[in-house]
Amino acid sequence: MAERRMFTKKIIDSDAFLDMPLTTQALYFHLNMRADDDGFVNNPKKIQRMIGASDDDLKLLIAKRFVLAFESGVVVVKHWRMHNLLRKDRYSPTQYQEEMSLLVLKGNGSYTESIEILTDSAEDNQLATAWQPDDNQLATQDSIGKSSIGEIREGKGRVDYNGIRDAYNTLCPSLPAVRSLSDARKKAIKARLNSYSEDDLLEAFRKAEASDFLRGQNNRNWQANFDWIIKDANLAKILDGNYDNRLSYTGRKSKAAEMLDDSYRMMAEWAGGENE
Structure with missing residues (x-):
């Protein structure tokens, strides 16, 4: 276990x-x-x-x-x-x-x-x-929607667009949800799967949710969404870690990072000790 x-x-x-x-x-x-x-x-x-x-x-x-x-x-x-x-x-x-x-x-x-x-x-x-x-x-997201994320590709070349949509909605609760799948969105998804794996898509969704900048904590009050993430250039930058949280120039953690650390410490204490 x-x-x-x-x-x-x-x-x-x-x-x-x-x-x-x-x-x-x-x-x-x-x-x-x-x-x-x-x-x-x-x-x-x-x-x-x-x-x-x-x-x-x-x-x-x-x-x-x-x-x-x-x-x-x-x-x-x-x-x-x-x-x-x-x-x-x-x-x-x-x-x-x-x-x-x-x-x-x-x-x-x-x-x-x-x-x-x-x-x-x-x-x-x-x-x-x-x-x-x-x-x-990943076991949790393997059962999202009508089919598993591990089976995004159905049959020969078929793509489970609903599974990808549901994976995004579950992994990125802080970002705008996707309610419908237009032909343009399906075309973009299929194009990305020609260059990236299903695991890459899941990883990009997780990294987007973990990024303060992509969630809207920036000076433009801008927030990423599914259409932005699924673009080829943006997906590559997310996976490369360009939007990962960074220490500020003073060497101190951001307020959001400090709050997250406090939450982890609190849960670790409840569990009986610090996690490694």
């Missing part, structure tokens, strides 16, 4: 999450840190008692559907696959396959109970148990 865990700001910066008491938020982080590679936790009450949280904290996480509970006492982090990126060589399937069989994986990467999906279209009925990390592909 992988030892490191990640969190997407799309969830932990939401009003629904931040409106909860700090003890409830802390319990959520602890459950994430101790979950298996599919997001399941078999001892939520022990963790609750260990950190001094109350029964109401756990009940609130369940009521607000940040975690889903089963009759067996096991819980699963609803947005686990939106949070975490795992490679196949570090992934161990959960032992709670009976509970897993009761879930489906929605297009945005979150779990939900299968009974909620029964009345939806057949296209959305993607069983969570069908998901597996694919060789060198």
Whole structure:
């Protein structure tokens, strides 16, 4: 089982999450840190008692559907696959396959109970148990949309445009979302895949989300978007690290970087120590 865990700001910066008491938020982080590679936790009450949280904290996480509970006492982090990126060589399937069989994986990467999906279209009925990390592909994003990111190319020369769109929307929550795919966008995507791999696209999306400048922290108040990222010259510069965050000329970190470091330290302390 992988030892490191990640969190997407799309969830932990939401009003629904931040409106909860700090003890409830802390319990959520602890459950994430101790979950298996599919997001399941078999001892939520022990963790609750260990950190001094109350029964109401756990009940609130369940009521607000940040975690889903089963009759067996096991819980699963609803947005686990939106949070975490795992490679196949570090992934161990959960032992709670009976509970897993009761879930489906929605297009945005979150779990939900299968009974909620029964009345939806057949296209959305993607069983969570069908998901597996694919060789060198990132496990979390492998199940976005109707097909996996590891299978962006479908058949001979076919491209899963919806999968690429959904990968961008999930990996770049701070940037303008893509709602539709015009012929021009499809043409640009197909052209990039003639020169770059699927992994390159995912890496560019991650680097764009991590870049203060591309997210809009610049003197022009300008923000990158999908169409800008997918251009050949811009994609190359992103992958080359031209937009990676840098130390200021004084040698001090930017305020955003300091806040991010503080957040990492806080989560590390909650987890019981500093990560290497």
